[in-house]
Amino acid sequence: MDRRAFLSSSAMALAASQLPRVATAQATPVGKPLKLGFLIPRSGTAGLFGPSSEACIELAVNKINAEGGILGRPIEALLGDAGGAPSDTVQAAQRMWRRDGVEAIVGEHGSASREAVAGALRGQLPYVYSPVNEGGYCTDGVFTTGETPSQQLAPAIPYLAKERSIKRWYLIGNDYSWPRITNAAAKEFIEDSGGEVVGEEYHPFTTDNFDSSLANIRDSGAEAVLINLVGGASVVFNRAYASFGLDKQALRLGTLIEENTLAGIGAENSGDLYSVSGYFDALDTPAALAFRKTYYDTFGVDAPVLNTLGQSCFEAVLFLQAVIEKAGETSIDAITAASEGISYSGPRGDVTMSGRFVNANIYLAKAEGTEFKIIENFGGIASGTTCSI
Amino acid sequence: MESSVLFLLNTSYAVLTLALVVLGLAIIFGLLGVLNMAHGEFVAIGAYCAFAVQSAGLPLILSLPLAIITTGAVGWLIEASVIRHLYKRPFDTLLATWGLSILLREGIELAFGLEYRSVSEPVSGSVRLLGVDYPIYRIMLMVALLIGFAALYVWYRRSNAGVRVRAMIANPQLATIVGIDTQKLARLAFAAGAASAGLAGAMLAPLVRIEPFMGIDFLLQSFFVLVVGGLGSLEGLFIGSSLIGGAESAGSTLMGGTAGYVTVLLISILFLWLKPEGLHARR
Numbered sequence: 001m002d003r004r005a006f007l008s009s010s011a012m013a014l015a016a017s018q019l020p021r022v023a024t025a026q027a028t029p030v031g032k033p034l035k036l037g038f039l040i041p042r043s044g045t046a047g048l049f050g051p052s053s054e055a056c057i058e059l060a061v062n063k064i065n066a067e068g069g070i071l072g073r074p075i076e077a078l079l080g081d082a083g084g085a086p087s088d089t090v091q092a093a094q095r096m097w098r099r100d101g102v103e104a105i106v107g108e109h110g111s112a113s114r115e116a117v118a119g120a121l122r123g124q125l126p127y128v129y130s131p132v133n134e135g136g137y138c139t140d141g142v143f144t145t146g147e148t149p150s151q152q153l154a155p156a157i158p159y160l161a162k163e164r165s166i167k168r169w170y171l172i173g174n175d176y177s178w179p180r181i182t183n184a185a186a187k188e189f190i191e192d193s194g195g196e197v198v199g200e201e202y203h204p205f206t207t208d209n210f211d212s213s214l215a216n217i218r219d220s221g222a223e224a225v226l227i228n229l230v231g232g233a234s235v236v237f238n239r240a241y242a243s244f245g246l247d248k249q250a251l252r253l254g255t256l257i258e259e260n261t262l263a264g265i266g267a268e269n270s271g272d273l274y275s276v277s278g279y280f281d282a283l284d285t286p287a288a289l290a291f292r293k294t295y296y297d298t299f300g301v302d303a304p305v306l307n308t309l310g311q312s313c314f315e316a317v318l319f320l321q322a323v324i325e326k327a328g329e330t331s332i333d334a335i336t337a338a339s340e341g342i343s344y345s346g347p348r349g350d351v352t353m354s355g356r357f358v359n360a361n362i363y364l365a366k367a368e369g370t371e372f373k374i375i376e377n378f379g380g381i382a383s384g385t386t387c388s389i
Numbered sequence: 390m391e392s393s394v395l396f397l398l399n400t401s402y403a404v405l406t407l408a409l410v411v412l413g414l415a416i417i418f419g420l421l422g423v424l425n426m427a428h429g430e431f432v433a434i435g436a437y438c439a440f441a442v443q444s445a446g447l448p449l450i451l452s453l454p455l456a457i458i459t460t461g462a463v464g465w466l467i468e469a470s471v472i473r474h475l476y477k478r479p480f481d482t483l484l485a486t487w488g489l490s491i492l493l494r495e496g497i498e499l500a501f502g503l504e505y506r507s508v509s510e511p512v513s514g515s516v517r518l519l520g521v522d523y524p525i526y527r528i529m530l531m532v533a534l535l536i537g538f539a540a541l542y543v544w545y546r547r548s549n550a551g552v553r554v555r556a557m558i559a560n561p562q563l564a565t566i567v568g569i570d571t572q573k574l575a576r577l578a579f580a581a582g583a584a585s586a587g588l589a590g591a592m593l594a595p596l597v598r599i600e601p602f603m604g605i606d607f608l609l610q611s612f613f614v615l616v617v618g619g620l621g622s623l624e625g626l627f628i629g630s631s632l633i634g635g636a637e638s639a640g641s642t643l644m645g646g647t648a649g650y651v652t653v654l655l656i657s658i659l660f661l662w663l664k665p666e667g668l669h670a671r672r
Contacts, residue, residue: 043503044600050504083503203646206606208598211399212641212649219392232505232598239507240596245515245522268513 031073034330036320037096037105038313039117041083045174045205045232046110048260052310053108054079055299060317063294070324075317078102082109086116093117097125103330106130106316108309110230111178118142126335128319130312132256132277134181135357138387141332143339144357145319146312147278149185150384151360152255153226156276157186159364159376161193164251166224168198170217172237173228175202182228182255198222203229208236214244227254235264242269258307259372267369275372278348278360281306282372291347315346319353340389355386394519396642402527404634405534406593407614408626413586414611415626420558420578423472424479426486428611429604430493431460431583435590436599437497440506449511449595456591457584463493464583468576476575490604498601506599530592542623554578613657619667628668632656 038057042050061077069075078100080092089109096102104126107114114129115137121127123140135148160166169190173179179202187197198220201213217225225246229237234257241247247269254261257275265273281292291314295306304310319342324330327338336356343352351358361380365372414428435456442452467489475482512529515522544550557564557571565571589607597603610633618629636656641649660667 045505045598047502047504047600081503201645206598207646208596209403211403211638212646215392215395215399215642218395232507232600235505235507236596236598239510240524243510243513243515243524243526245517248522264507266509266513 031069031071033076034070034073034324035076035078035096035100035102036317037078037080037093037100037102039080039082039089039092039105039107039109039113040313041109041231042079042081043083045083046230047083048231048235048264049108049258049307049309050083051304052260052307053313055295055304056306056310056314057106057317059295059298060314062298064317064321070321071328082107082113086110086113089113090116090120093120097121104128104320104324104335106313106320108313108316110176112176114142115139115177124332126320126323126330126332128316130316131309132178132312134178135185135383135385136181138356138385141336142356143319143323143335143353144383144385145316145351145353147308147360147362148357148383148385149182149189149255151278151362151381152276153182153186153189154384155362155378155381156253156274156364157189157195157226158193159378160224160251160253160274161190161195164224166251167195168221168223169195170199170220170222170225170250171197171228172199172201172203172213172217172225174230174233175204179228183226186226203233205230205233207233210237210240213237214240214246217241217246217250218244222250224251224253227252227257229254230256231261232264234261238265238273239269242271247271247273256308257367258309259305260307262367262372263305263370265367265370270367270369273367274364275367276362276364277308278362279308279311280363280365280372280374282365282374283347283363284374285349287345287349288347311347315344315348315351318344318346319351323353336389349380354382355389357383357385357387359383391520394521395523396638398518398521398523398527399642400635400638402531403638404631405531405538406589406596407610407634408538408630409534409589409592410586410607411611411614411626411630413582413584413589414608415582415615415620415623416585417579417582418615419620419622420554420582421472421476421575422479423476423482423579424486425582426483426608427467427490427493427604428582428586429606429608430490430497431464431586431604432590432593432607433497433599433601433604434460434463434493435587435592436508436594436597436603437501437506437590438587439508439591439594440501440599443508449508452591452594453588456587460587460590461580461584465576465580467583468579472579473572473576490608494601494604501601503601508594508599510595526595533592538623538627545623610653613653615667616657617660617667619669622669625667625669632668 040053057077065074082089106128108130118139127141129144131146133146171183251272253274259281322344323338327334339353349361359380359382362378363374364376365374417425438456439452510526512525515524553569614629614633617632619625636652637649640652
């Protein structure tokens, strides 16, 4: 515990001691610690999401412990690296489960790792998958709180097609399941909006020369590029994109261009760049502003900038709090049953789970320099995936 | 028309930067007969120098001297402590430098972590060349490299140092007898090779991904160039870079990135099989 966290928790204890007895008992959790495992990227191309994710987890743990924990038990966060190969993520998950005795795992990492980890957990441990995802999967034991293509692209593609008169789309992504399945969904939305796909490309995570892709985009006459690249790959692509002057030819729409990625892309390379997400640092709803204030008050203005992935870690803990409190225990059967219809309120607003996926408020933002400006609120949208309970 | 201008520019960029990256490996392999498996890590150290300079808020140009000094010093130390004992034992140097590459990689990871880092270009934006927008930084880099290579070629052919290096390669015993300090020359050559790799890393830092394992790609590419071009001459280096850089560029433009890489692999395999000396071997 660092000094600031110590100070805030002692202040909390002091405040609690002034309260009536019942409240005191609630404010100082006394039960056996409830261990939660967090698999977050601390290396590799998604590594730039790590610092803000870590900070958000700390924030969530402090918040819940200050409120009396879950079922009166203080929560304890264990972190594992999910930035490498899926097999490494599985090892981290196994260590958390078998050795450290975590009672639930939160995953904020790629979908290849999710399938691998879910396979290793065999549906025996609650596993909350928090980031943007491809939807459509119903792996046992997995609860998804992130946004699906039906939430992000079903509204964003027709909106841009109409507002910017876009007909010709080019799809580019990293080569794994999330970009491929997301693009498959995107194709339907593009066709429905009267547009066509003029090119589609997938690159390994290690690609850092996009010259031939950029030449292809140029020659294709694309008017918009849908980007499903992750982290470092997205930074390199978007920089080169603008430095070749392509930002004057075609707008860019990203499903995972969050604030850290945008900072890497840089103000000079962020022309005509859109991002669609359930959460932005710039979101000015009361819930988002309250979250933002606590975050920067706790970690300072130089803290890693808030973004959808950090927020997703925070929200995953809120979900676990709600679902475990309702279930009264942490067994997978009780939690699965309790998950249906459960609601909680987080930085994205009120969230309800249905069929192990959640509804979400979706926003479209445009980059202005290295900041996002929200230009459209699509409102609450269903996930489009319903898994059996 | 515009597509072919873009293709030509991209190919020239690929060839020149490839030659820059290979230079260090070619110096060490060509002059000393040491297959330096840690070559890519020197490139990585150079790139991290650029990252460190930019993080410290200093002008990026300072990363060039910093990279040269850092990698030169590391190269010097490695030659003096390890490589010196292993000349004429190719397999042992291979193993030793492979071990060193792991050590350097772990060192980088300790200092900077496993995260991908990025360095922003010192000059952003693009210029219009024959109807095509091309990044200014790349144009500057290409011009600097052309001038640099021309100067290097003239120096290597004309200067006394060039003659001595060539004498040492041609006949080490005789070179020692006529008073050339081959030991010192070898150490200098190794440090120069390392420094040139570091310089390549610093110059390319704004254009590549920066992470501890980045070196492996550079090492592989460099090997392919040497396989095709042949060892121990600047001419071979340029021929190899042109063939590998051009093939990769053409392959990936016509058939996509994976096809570009496959083309390079096929060419390298064909050369190893049919013309193991390369196109322009010294011996």
